Amino acid sequence: MQSIKDRVAIIGMGCAKFxxxxxxxxxxxxxxxxxxAFADARIKAEEIQAAWLGSFVTSQGGQALAPTxxxxxxxxxxxxxxxxxxxxxxxAAYAVASGVYDLVIAVGVxxxxxxxxxxxxxxxxxxxxxxxxxxxxxxxxxxxINRYMRxxxxxxxxxxxxxxxxxxxxxxxxxxNPKAHFQREVSLETVxxxxxxxxxxxxxxxxxxxxxxxxxxxxxxxxxxxYRDDYVLVxxxxxxxxxxxxxxxxxxxxxxxxxxxxxxxxxxxxAGIANPREEIDMAEIHDCFTVNHLITMEDLGISxxxxxxxxxxxxxxxxxxxxxxxxxxxxxxxxxxIGASGLRMIYEVYKQLxxxxxxxxxxxxxxxxxxxxxxxxxxxxxxxxxxxxxx
Amino acid sequence: xxxxxxAGAYIPLWRLDLGALGSxxxxxxxxxxxxxxxxTMGVAAGINCLGNIDRRxxxxxxxxxxxxxxxxxxxSVIAAKALALRDNILTADFANSLRAGTTALKLxxxxxxxxxxxxxxxIAADSRLPMPGSDFDSLFxxxxxxxxxxxxxxxxxxxxxxxxxxxxxxxxxxxxxxxxRSWEGRFTLDEGYFRVLPAAVSKLLERxxxxxxxxxxxxxxGPDDRRHRDMARRLGLEPAQVxxxxxxxxxxxxxxxxxMLLAAAAEEVKPGDRVLLANYGSGADALLLEGVxxxxxxxxxxxxxxxxxxxxxxxxxxxxxxxxxMVTGRRRPPTLSPSASSLWRERDKNLALCxxxxxxxxxxxxxPQHVCCNCHATEKFEPYRFSDKKARLYxxxxxxxxxxxxxxxxxxxxxxxxxxxxxxxxxxxDEKELRLEMPVALTFRKLFTQDxxxxxxxxxxxxxxxxxx
Numbered sequence: 001m002q003s004i005k006d007r008v009a010i011i012g013m014g015c016a017k018f019x020x021x022x023x024x025x026x027x028x029x030x031x032x033x034x035x036x037a038f039a040d041a042r043i044k045a046e047e048i049q050a051a052w053l054g055s056f057v058t059s060q061g062g063q064a065l066a067p068t069x070x071x072x073x074x075x076x077x078x079x080x081x082x083x084x085x086x087x088x089x090x091x092a093a094y095a096v097a098s099g100v101y102d103l104v105i106a107v108g109v110x111x112x113x114x115x116x117x118x119x120x121x122x123x124x125x126x127x128x129x130x131x132x133x134x135x136x137x138x139x140x141x142x143x144x145i146n147r148y149m150r151x152x153x154x155x156x157x158x159x160x161x162x163x164x165x166x167x168x169x170x171x172x173x174x175x176x177n178p179k180a181h182f183q184r185e186v187s188l189e190t191v192x193x194x195x196x197x198x199x200x201x202x203x204x205x206x207x208x209x210x211x212x213x214x215x216x217x218x219x220x221x222x223x224x225x226x227y228r229d230d231y232v233l234v235x236x237x238x239x240x241x242x243x244x245x246x247x248x249x250x251x252x253x254x255x256x257x258x259x260x261x262x263x264x265x266x267x268x269x270x271a272g273i274a275n276p277r278e279e280i281d282m283a284e285i286h287d288c289f290t291v292n293h294l295i296t297m298e299d300l301g302i303s304x305x306x307x308x309x310x311x312x313x314x315x316x317x318x319x320x321x322x323x324x325x326x327x328x329x330x331x332x333x334x335x336x337x338i339g340a341s342g343l344r345m346i347y348e349v350y351k352q353l354x355x356x357x358x359x360x361x362x363x364x365x366x367x368x369x370x371x372x373x374x375x376x377x378x379x380x381x382x383x384x385x386x387x388x389x390x391x
Numbered sequence: 392x393x394x395x396x397x398a399g400a401y402i403p404l405w406r407l408d409l410g411a412l413g414s415x416x417x418x419x420x421x422x423x424x425x426x427x428x429x430x431t432m433g434v435a436a437g438i439n440c441l442g443n444i445d446r447r448x449x450x451x452x453x454x455x456x457x458x459x460x461x462x463x464x465x466x467s468v469i470a471a472k473a474l475a476l477r478d479n480i481l482t483a484d485f486a487n488s489l490r491a492g493t494t495a496l497k498l499x500x501x502x503x504x505x506x507x508x509x510x511x512x513x514i515a516a517d518s519r520l521p522m523p524g525s526d527f528d529s530l531f532x533x534x535x536x537x538x539x540x541x542x543x544x545x546x547x548x549x550x551x552x553x554x555x556x557x558x559x560x561x562x563x564x565x566x567x568x569x570x571x572r573s574w575e576g577r578f579t580l581d582e583g584y585f586r587v588l589p590a591a592v593s594k595l596l597e598r599x600x601x602x603x604x605x606x607x608x609x610x611x612x613g614p615d616d617r618r619h620r621d622m623a624r625r626l627g628l629e630p631a632q633v634x635x636x637x638x639x640x641x642x643x644x645x646x647x648x649x650x651m652l653l654a655a656a657a658e659e660v661k662p663g664d665r666v667l668l669a670n671y672g673s674g675a676d677a678l679l680l681e682g683v684x685x686x687x688x689x690x691x692x693x694x695x696x697x698x699x700x701x702x703x704x705x706x707x708x709x710x711x712x713x714x715x716x717m718v719t720g721r722r723r724p725p726t727l728s729p730s731a732s733s734l735w736r737e738r739d740k741n742l743a744l745c746x747x748x749x750x751x752x753x754x755x756x757x758x759p760q761h762v763c764c765n766c767h768a769t770e771k772f773e774p775y776r777f778s779d780k781k782a783r784l785y786x787x788x789x790x791x792x793x794x795x796x797x798x799x800x801x802x803x804x805x806x807x808x809x810x811x812x813x814x815x816x817x818x819x820x821d822e823k824e825l826r827l828e829m830p831v832a833l834t835f836r837k838l839f840t841q842d843x844x845x846x847x848x849x850x851x852x853x854x855x856x857x858x859x860x
Contacts, residue, residue: 115724116722128730129729129734130727130728130729130838130841131737131846133816134793136792138788138792140788142789143787144786146787146827150827196791198792244764247813248764250785250810250812254804
């Protein structure tokens with residue numbers, strides 16, 4: 001197998017303002033992100049040869065994209081739960097790496113706030129016996145933190161406070177980002193005293209349900225040089241779908257995602273990374289709920305098992321910490337339009353690597369990582385991508 | 392001679408505090424949780440009745456109730472599936488009279504005596520809806536009982552029986568009625584209960600040359616405590632002979648009443664003891680039983696009565712019965728309808744909680760798989776049922792947002808002794824008492840009703856704590 005490392009370059013990106021976009025349908029969101037991406041790459045829409053469209057519930061086939069841009073080109077709609085956007089990017093990357101196409105676009109879009117209720121809409125229309133318990137996403141992470149506390153002997157108050165620190169940090173980063181859904185700082189007390197959603201998860205432990213869109217223009221590095229010097233390279237990608245281990249196997253411990261481990265192994269191998277804590281400089285991770293921050297940092301090998309809570313308490317993942325995480329506010333504050341989130345994460349890593357992240361700009365960035373996991377415990381798709389500059 | 396091999400009952404965990412009715416009542420009555428009905432309670436009684444008896448040895452299942460969840464569709468066949476009985480058995484529903492349980496019992500005994508069945512289970516269950524505020528509102532209780540009738544390992548022989556058919560409008564519901572109707576009490580008691588039940592008993596005593604004094608225990612229906620005591624006097628029974636009728640604790644459980652008290656009486660029966668069983672409804676049945684052995688009970692009636700949670704909030708009860716409409720949670724899309732073809736395809740999986748065990752590595756798995764989750768062996772499985780396995784709570788979530796009639800919505804990850812894991816809803820719970828690794832029991836429940844389909848499945852619950860039982 002060949003590695004994808006340094007074979008695909010991003011030459012332009014765009015990202016819509018995320019949030020409750022009562023003013024915008026999917027077409028307006030697509031236009032916002034794509035217009036910015038085309039301008040950033042200094043190309044015309046006509047130059048795009050093929051498109052991959054990540055969406056959870058917002059498009060049938062290519063309908064959210066081709067009619068909006070008036071392009072009669074191949075559009076592949078990708079649905080892969082919370083990893084839809086990253087997987088759309090991945091398929092676009094493989095297409096240009098293969099040489100079949102030279103210039104393609106990956107778009108992630110989601111319009112969630114027209115359904116008329118909070119939370120996510122039903123996504124599987126397949127009639128069933130309807131006997132499985134309803135499993136709203138917060139329940140997964142409550143089940144995980146209950147086991148996590150027991151596995152590592154962490155008492156409730158300490159766990160609750162560590163989770164709150166994650167939320168406080170994300171709100172700080174979001175406050176520096178004009179495109180984020182939530183742009184207000186919150187205090188630790190506010191987070192700790194918020195209404196309970198799914199114990200121990202309170203309101204501020206849960207990400208926003210948002211509308212949004214993000215887009216990336218991809219090509220090969222030799223072509224990228226014609227467009228810009230500061231293009232960003234794909235260093236490694238990994239993706240994995242769960243085989244229902246959480247439902248079937250009584251030896252699974254509820255304190256890690258098998259999908260994360262498989263995807264991380266692939267991505268690190270491609271990128272040639274042996275020690276992620278040292279060799280990666282920032283990460284945009286899937287903090288749909290604060291618990292997932294705790295779990296993910298351990299699954300990615302950034303924190304040792306059972307120790308991510310100590311890293312959180314030490315401020316290691318804050319904007320000014322040793323390993324900044326979710327510098328743009330993360331799912332928690334940038335918002336989580338499912339199919340758009342992966343590309344939104346890539347957007348932040350791209351800007352950071354180019355030194356164009358404004359007040360959130362980090363120093364000395366060589367490599368950044370994005371991570372998604374979603375779809376249900378044991379049946380998630382995890383997607384990890386690593387980016388860097390020309391070395 | 393056919394007799395009763397085993398007996399068991401089910402009384403729901405929840406009791407309504409009669410003080411909550413605001414009519415000066417005292418005591419309690421048993422009320423089904425929102426996810427229980429006559430079928431689910433009957434299955435629970437059936438499980439208690441089965442104990443260690445091999446369910447494959449049952450040749451029939453009779454289900455008696457005046458409150459079937461379906462007007463057209465047999466429920467004994469659903470109960471048979473939930474109890475994992477064989478397919479080549481006789482199933483029948485007995486309906487429309489509180490006497491249906493004893494009638495089913497008599498016919499089961501006749502079938503066994505005739506040799507057409509070795510063992511038949513008779514379930515009687517009811518959850519009659521009293522008109523809120525009516526006298527019935529402090530009298531009716533929900534519950535179920537089950538007996539197995541057979542010829543071997545008999546505890547109580549069924550020596551004789553008498554039935555009387557009697558046409559009267561005393562208590563009734565039309566096919567459109569939600570609540571029980573009744574005529575003036577002086578008429579219904581004098582010309583119904585007090586006339587017909589003693590007539591059946593007299594006939595039975597006369598035929599067998601016995602008097603009331605010859606019985607160590609008498610089990611008979613009564614509409615309330617006072618009338619039950621009056622009947623004992625009319626039959627010439629001493630208080631010590633009368634099986635306590637559980638008014639003020641459980642209530643009038645309708646079709647289940649007589650068999651539930653019979654199960655209680657059977658707990659103490661000794662060889663040679665004579666037991667009178669008399670029941671009333673559109674006539675009367677009287678049966679003469681005689682103790683020949685003793686059987687083990689899984690859950691004594693006293694234990695079931697004692698393990699309870701008392702609801703003091705009448706509005707919650709009304710919500711459980713669908714009599715008050717209130718918001719059940721945040722705004723969410725409507726519940727999906729179950730698909731009849733999917734329910735049929737998955738009937739063993741859903742109703743009997745049947746999964747598979749890998750023939751290569753022995754790992755139990757639910758739902759059934761094609762490729763083993765552990766060793767990846769393909770299509771090498773045997774059926775494996777989880778519904779009677781011991782289980783513990785691996786982890787859980789307490790969800791304050793998902794709409795439910797009994798908030799909060801608790802999902803439990805349940806690990807089974809012998810292997811296997813299933814995610815289930817938890818019911819009859821106190822979320823403050825949840826602990827990792829605590830033992831849980833499985834219980835057959837109605838998840839919801841949508842588009843005319845009752846969706847039955849299994850939930851877990853904390854093991855019922857039994858004080859002094």
